[in-house]
Amino acid sequence: MTFPPRPRAGPCPCGRAGPYESCCGRLHRGEARAVTAEDLLRSRYAAFAVGDRAYLLRTWHPATRPADLRLDPAQRWTGLEVLATDAGGGDDAVGEVTFRATFSAQGRAGSFVELSRFARRGRAWVYVDGDTEPADS
Template identity: 50%
Template sequence: MSTTPCPCGSGSGYASCCGRFIEGDELPETAEALMRSRYVAYAMSRTHYLRATWHASTRPADLSPDASIRWIGLKILETEAGGPGDAEGWVAFVARYKLHGRAHRMHERSHFLHEQGRWRYVSGEVTSS
């Protein structure tokens, strides 16, 4: 397995961290694991994974990546519920990115639902700076 660091910032290798969800057939066991893997999917332009993990009730029709954005870091601030046995959960995070060479931060509190054995992203309250 590759020892390439996972872009989610966990300190683990990509293959054993988010790669097993994005490239493999494993499912994230927690809302936080799904959130981390979705960040990586954005950073790597893996729209197939974003579509598969977005709740059908809120999923946009167009998930084309914005090539002008380069994701550069993720920090989890807080999780609420979202573990095994929970029906829903929330994850607050800050994602850092560059747009046209300028650094930005996006603060979001994401809402996830666990349905039919899978976590899915539903919505998020976003504050950008």
């Protein structure tokens, strides 16, 4: 079963200043593109937070994109911290972003650290893959 994205008022889940609608909401609606790999990472985190499955699939490299993506509507994404970036700028073809994500599921808090890899396809950044490990909550 798929769920439509949750409407989002208030601050953007990506952690940047400003409301969701004028931050990652613009990317989710297709009104803007991520300029850097970090921008794409933040917008994908926000897509998980608001339940925008279509955006997640659209921004996933076709070579590594899953055939289906199920989101748990009970899982709440509670924080994003970008720890490091390597390349992934406006003129780069590839980039990496290391981040810590926190969440709550079934009444329990959790977190993980991921090194995500991104590539540019045409003028758009896409998520390729990542290496994830549990982190202390």
